[in-house]
Amino acid sequence: MDMKRHHYEDVQFLHGWANKFWFAVFVVLVIAAPYMFPAQLFLISLIGVNIIIALGLNILTGNTGQISLGHAGFVAIGAYTTVVLMQSWMIPFPAALIAGGILAMLFGVILALPALRLEGPYLAIATLAFGIAIKIILGNIPGLGGHNGISVIGMDLGFTMITSEVGIYYVIAGIALVMGIAARNIVKSRVGRAFQAIRDSDIAASAAGINLAGYKTMSFMISAFYAGIAGGLWAVLLGYINPNMFEFVVSIEYFAMVVVGGLGFVAGSVMGAAAVTYLRVNSDNLNSVPVIGWLLDLMSIDLTVQTGVTWVITGIVLILVVVLEPLGLYGIWLRIKIYWRTWPF
Amino acid sequence: MSNNPFFTVDKISKSFGGLQALKELSFHVNKGEIYSVIGPNGAGKSTLFNCINGIYKPDTGSVKIQGQEITGLRPDQVAAHKISRTFQNIELFSNMTTMDNILLGRHMHMKTGVFSASAMLWKNSFSAKDETEHRRKVDEIIDFLDLQASRNKLVSQLPYGIQKIAELGRALATEPELLLLDEPAAGLTNEEREDLIFWIRDIRDELGITIILIEHNIQMVSEISDRIIAINFGKKLVEGTVQEVTNNPDVVRAYLGAD
Ligand SMILES: Nc1ncnc2c1ncn2[C@@H]1O[C@H](COP(=O)(O)OP(=O)(O)OP(=O)(O)O)[C@@H](O)[C@H]1O
Ligand SMILES: [Mg+2]
Numbered sequence: 248m249d250m251k252r253h254h255y256e257d258v259q260f261l262h263g264w265a266n267k268f269w270f271a272v273f274v275v276l277v278i279a280a281p282y283m284f285p286a287q288l289f290l291i292s293l294i295g296v297n298i299i300i301a302l303g304l305n306i307l308t309g310n311t312g313q314i315s316l317g318h319a320g321f322v323a324i325g326a327y328t329t330v331v332l333m334q335s336w337m338i339p340f341p342a343a344l345i346a347g348g349i350l351a352m353l354f355g356v357i358l359a360l361p362a363l364r365l366e367g368p369y370l371a372i373a374t375l376a377f378g379i380a381i382k383i384i385l386g387n388i389p390g391l392g393g394h395n396g397i398s399v400i401g402m403d404l405g406f407t408m409i410t411s412e413v414g415i416y417y418v419i420a421g422i423a424l425v426m427g428i429a430a431r432n433i434v435k436s437r438v439g440r441a442f443q444a445i446r447d448s449d450i451a452a453s454a455a456g457i458n459l460a461g462y463k464t465m466s467f468m469i470s471a472f473y474a475g476i477a478g479g480l481w482a483v484l485l486g487y488i489n490p491n492m493f494e495f496v497v498s499i500e501y502f503a504m505v506v507v508g509g510l511g512f513v514a515g516s517v518m519g520a521a522a523v524t525y526l527r528v529n530s531d532n533l534n535s536v537p538v539i540g541w542l543l544d545l546m547s548i549d550l551t552v553q554t555g556v557t558w559v560i561t562g563i564v565l566i567l568v569v570v571l572e573p574l575g576l577y578g579i580w581l582r583i584k585i586y587w588r589t590w591p592f
Numbered sequence: 593m594s595n596n597p598f599f600t601v602d603k604i605s606k607s608f609g610g611l612q613a614l615k616e617l618s619f620h621v622n623k624g625e626i627y628s629v630i631g632p633n634g635a636g637k638s639t640l641f642n643c644i645n646g647i648y649k650p651d652t653g654s655v656k657i658q659g660q661e662i663t664g665l666r667p668d669q670v671a672a673h674k675i676s677r678t679f680q681n682i683e684l685f686s687n688m689t690t691m692d693n694i695l696l697g698r699h700m701h702m703k704t705g706v707f708s709a710s711a712m713l714w715k716n717s718f719s720a721k722d723e724t725e726h727r728r729k730v731d732e733i734i735d736f737l738d739l740q741a742s743r744n745k746l747v748s749q750l751p752y753g754i755q756k757i758a759e760l761g762r763a764l765a766t767e768p769e770l771l772l773l774d775e776p777a778a779g780l781t782n783e784e785r786e787d788l789i790f791w792i793r794d795i796r797d798e799l800g801i802t803i804i805l806i807e808h809n810i811q812m813v814s815e816i817s818d819r820i821i822a823i824n825f826g827k828k829l830v831e832g833t834v835q836e837v838t839n840n841p842d843v844v845r846a847y848l849g850a851d
Contacts, residue, residue, distance in 0.1 A: 254724035254731075255715050257691075429710035436712055436719050437704040440688075444696050447685035453667035454645055454677055455766055456700035469706065511687070 258435050260428065277420050281413045288412050289484070294524045295419040296481045301504040301516035302423075302430040303473020308502070309511035310434055311466040312446030313362055314371045317378025318501045321351040321471040323385055323493035325478025330399050330488055331391070339405035344479040351475025352468045354381075359467035363460050378498045386490035396489025399482050419480050426473060431513045433469070442466050443511070496558060500527065503561050507568050509577030518576040526560060596659045598623035598802060599770055604653030604663075606636075606643055606826075613639040614826040616653065621770075621804060626796055628805045628817040630837075632846055636826035637806045638680050641772050645677050646670040657770060672700060676768035678759045680775045680806075686748040690758045693747055694733055697765025698726040733761045737791065753784040760788075764795065771795065774806045785809070789816055814838060822846070 261267045276283075280291050300322060307313050328347035332338040338346070361373045386394055401410035402418060409415060433439045441462050444452035453459050482488045500523060508519020529536050539560065572578045597620035606614040613636045621627045629637050642648040644655055646667040654663045657673050665673075676697075685693050704712075704719040712719040734743055737757050742750050747758055756776060763771060773792070777785045793816060795801050807813045813820060813834070820837040822829040830840045837843055 254727040255720055257727060258712065258720060258723045259715075260713055428713075432712040432719070433706060433709045436709040436723060437699060437702045438706055438709050440692060440696055441699060443688060443692075444685050444699075447687055448683045450647055450667070451679065451683035451685065451762075452696070454647070454671060454679075454683075455697050455762065456668050456671035457696075458666070458668045465706065 260432060274424070277424065280420075281416055288416055290525065290528050292412070292416045292419050292484050293481075293528065294521050295416070295423045296477050296484060297501070297504060297520040297524045298423050298517050299426050299477035299480070300474050300501050301508060301520040302427055302513065303470040303477075304501050305505040305508070305511065305513070305516040306430060306433065306439070306442065306473075307466050307470035309505055309509075309515070310439055310446060311442040311463065313463060313466060314367070314502075315358075315374040315467075315470065316371050316495070316498050316502055317358070317374035317376070317381070318470070318474050319493040319495065319497040320378035320381035321354060321474035322478035322481065322497075323381050323488075323490070324351040324354055325475025326482040326488045326492075327385055327391060327397075327478075328475070329479030330397050330482050333403055334397060334399065335390075337403075340402040340409075340483070341404065344476060347479040348472045348475040351478065352472040355467040355469075355471025356464055358471070359464040362467060363463055375495060375498070378493070379495050382490050382493045382495070385493070392489065394490060396487055396492075398487040400486070402483050415484055419484065422476065422480065426476070427513060427517065430473075430516070434511075434513060438462075438465070500561065503565050506565055507575050509575030510573075512574070512577040514580070515575050515577035518580065522576060523561065526564075597621065598625075598658060599804075600654075600656045601640070601644070602654045602656070604640075604643055604650040604655065606639055606648055606650050612826055614643065614650070617823065617826065617828055618653075619821050619828065619831055621802060622818075623802055624796060624800060625818045626792065626803045626805060626816050628807055628813045628820045629823065630807065630810070630813060630820060630843075631823040631829070635823050637823065638774055639826070640823075641677060641774050641804075641806065644670070644772060645675060671766060674767070674769040675772065676763040676766045676770070677772035678756070678763050678774055678776055680778070682752075682755050682759055684747045684755055684759055684762075686746070688747065689744050690734070690739055690742045690747055690750070690761070691727070691730060691744060693758055694730045694761045694765045695726060697762040698729060700766060702726055730761075730765060733764055736764075736794075737761050738787075753780050756780065757784075757788070757791075760791070764799075764801075768801060770802045770804065772804050772806075775808065776805070777807060777809055777812055785812060792816055810838065 256262045261270050281288055284291060300318060304315060304318050307315055325347035328350045329343045332343035332346055333340055358374060358377050362370055365373055385391055391397065401408045402415065409418060441457045444457060445459060445462055449459055504519035504523045505516060507522055509515025526536065568575055600620040601618055603616040603618050604614055605616055617640065629640065631637055639648065643650045646665050646669065649664045654661060656662065657675060660673065662670055662673050685696065702722050704722045708718045711717055714720065734740055737760065739758060739761060742754055742758065747755055750758065760776060777788055780788060789812060792803060796803055817834055819833060821831040822837055822843045824846045829842050829846060830837050
């Protein structure tokens with residue numbers, strides 16, 4: 248049987264004109280966003296930061312099957328490292344940012360140690376404790392500003408400073424794009440396949456030659472690196488850092504992003520981060536959020552003044568996703584795509 | 593020593609709490625043999641495989657391949673000694689396609705790491721070449737096992753019999769010298785079993801792979817084995833040619849007793 252097979256096309260990034268076209272549209276939107284939605288620039292930048300975190304967390308949880316409810320800890324390590332190196336050591340932003348990512352990655356190794364022995368709920372508790380511990384420790388290290396934190400001014404590139412909102416947005420968007428493509432390629436190739444194999448059957452994976460401890464550790468490291476980088480970007484975007492940004496509920500929010508978006512799918516990380524961040528930023532004004540606002544109006548519920556209600560909404564959305572569409576927003580998008588492909592038949 | 597047997601199991605024992613699943617079991621397998629392990633349910637056959645492949649560590653005893661000690665190694669280290677296996681209760685990666693499942697068997701032969709993977713951006717990038725080269729190899733296995741129709745399907749959507757073959761494909765993809773098959777014919781239709789017998793012979797004859805086979809179907813075992821070991825309660829009952837073992841009164845009794 249001499250079937251023609253295109254082995255490269257199986258793994259090619261942007262295979263086929265349709266994928267290339269939509270990716271080009273996406274990139275153009277990313278570039279044009281500051282001019283299309285100038286009033287929403289902070290929100291869009293924050294979505295960019297959270298996409299990076301979700302990409303990394305999804306590799307760990309969605310692809311490798313290792314839960315983490317402590318990712319805010321890695322984000323915090325990245326954020327504090329970047330800020331301290333920039334402010335106190337006068338190290339240029341790119342180096343400081345990468346150092347933050349690497350330090351978070353090393354902490355990823357530390358968290359991987361218990362993860363090699365724990366599973367499911369026990370791992371969840373260990374990671375949760377890690378996240379909380381990091382937050383408390385950072386709040387108590389002298390020189391880090393305690394609970395007031397530290398303020399940050401722009402990105403010092405050595406030869407120039409990026410301080411404008413638009414400039415910061417483009418740095419975040421560029422890094423998110425590069426890290427998104429990297430995540431996609433990791434997932435599609437040998438390393439990502441090993442992660443998924445561990446998730447689906449660790450005994451079969453190890454019988455096929457995969458070092459379980461090594462690959463689980465690697466997954467924690469990649470995931471923590473993504474979170475650390477995002478932390479440095481978040482710090483600059485906000486213009487300050489303090490321990491309260493890394494509350495444990497924030498870790499839960501990251502977890503919600505990957506579940507809502509679609510476990511194991513790179514596009515799911517993007518969608519989930521966008522959706523959850525949007526809800527979070529509009530949390531004190533949920534009645535003006537599409538769909539949800541409409542539902543609230545329908546039930547004549549006014550949540551404008553309620554605080555903490557996003558957590559309730561996030562929780563409800565999480566449960567609905569798990570029950571109704573385990574593939575998350577990505578799964579819904581796939582259905583729409585399939586629907587339109589066969590349309591109008 | 594030049595005439596070391598290819599593979600030896602020497603007095604291995606394994607207990608689970610009070611239950612002794614293997615008791616000082618010893619045997620050897622010659623290169624190129626199809627060696628079958630039979631015995632009633634709970635005899636310790638799968639435990640034997642798990643001790644060889646490193647999922648369990650035997651309490652005592654030793655396992656050697658080509659004179660090299662592999663006792664107590666991790667499963668991935670045993671795999672690196674060119675020992676591959678299938679599982680009694682299919683262990684496929686259910687959310688992956690047949691292609692990806694078998695491609696995972698190429699893991700040890702592929703070289704892409706995190707950094708080269710991230711940069712899989714053009715056709716001649718290191719990781720893209722690694723992928724295409726090994727996908728080509730997987731397609732050879734897919735053709736050999738007639739899995740073309742299942743190539744791009746999720747394995748969880750395949751019928752049971754095809755899943756067993758896909759798992760065999762993954763085991764072959766590692767390029768083993770010793771293949772452990774734990775009840776590969778269980779649950780197959782007669783037709784599928786005939787295909788399987790054909791493939792097992794081919795794997796030995798064409799690829800030169802030594803095979804240890806756990807199987808309940810005496811007819812199939814008689815048809816393809818060079819030698820057989822019968823075990824019961826973790827101990828060797830008899831070992832020998834098909835004739836010697838199937839005519840042994842203890843074996844007949846153990847089998848009748850179990851069924
Ligand atoms: N992980 C384990 N923990 C406790 N007992 C075990 C374990 N694995 C196997 N056993 C016990 O060891 C004995 C041998 O089991 P094993 O699975 O090796 O039998 P088998 O010969 O493969 O049987 P079958 O034909 O049913 O597959 C059984 O009594 C089984 O219950
Ligand atoms: Mg068994």
